[in-house]
Amino acid sequence: MADLFTNGLNVWFLVKALALVLTGMYLVFAFVVIRQVKLMTETLRVGFEREVRSLSYLHLAFAVLVFLAALVVL
């Protein structure tokens, strides 16, 4: 058991686990932002909807990239 803590469950493993949890939660937030932008562009049509929607999807793609970075690089 002590061996598990000294070798397997070291501090960097915990940091990686925490990073995965946080970036996973952030992914949910990125989906909420897409929902928010959809609500905004449906409520108001002001001529810039396509670009704003694209930005919200770009934000989601960026969040996925950071999640993958936590999974692979850390």
Added chain:
Amino acid sequence: MPDVFVSPDEQLRDMPPVLPEKEPVTEVQKSALPGHSHNVFSSFSLYPDDLDFETKEDNEKIILMLRHHPIVNVKWIAITIVLLFGPTLLNIFGIFGMLPLGYSLFITLAWYLLTFAYAFEGFLSWYFDVYFITTMRIVDINFLNLINKKVSDAEVTKIQDVSYTSGGFLGAIFNFGNVFIQTAADVQEFKFGNVSNPEKVAKILDDFMVKEK
């Protein structure tokens, strides 16, 4: 002898009308109006084209579209610029050197993601916080948080009083301020906050009020 005190109502009545007597129909007529704009980032647009909102009636026309003056964006833009230098500073101070390989890349990516999200939210909360004056009513569209919105409106016939403030150093330089509208509708007071040309907005609303009386 000049008047010592001129009430805001009198000031507004003395101003020349902002809206033309006859509603402009063609693009040439609209373009001749100061304040008509095709800029999608405009904060003051008279008789805007191609604008629509969810609850707009078919026979309702938008006279004026307003959002906060662009100067209110300076705060989040400045903070974003500062945040962009975050990873560089961490590198300069040797923080990244103390971390295992890969962590500096992850922190940099995560930092820029949060910076992007902060800037995007700043832009969204400015761009979609819009006020409309239409031929039938005044409308305030406000997104309270990520998933909730508040749309308040009042018929122009129910406007009882209009006043405006244009105080402050920046307000005086960039000509923006607050317009306060008292109504006899469910929402008794509207505040068009930090809008461009507050005196013109108040004048348009005051003219509506006088017309109805």
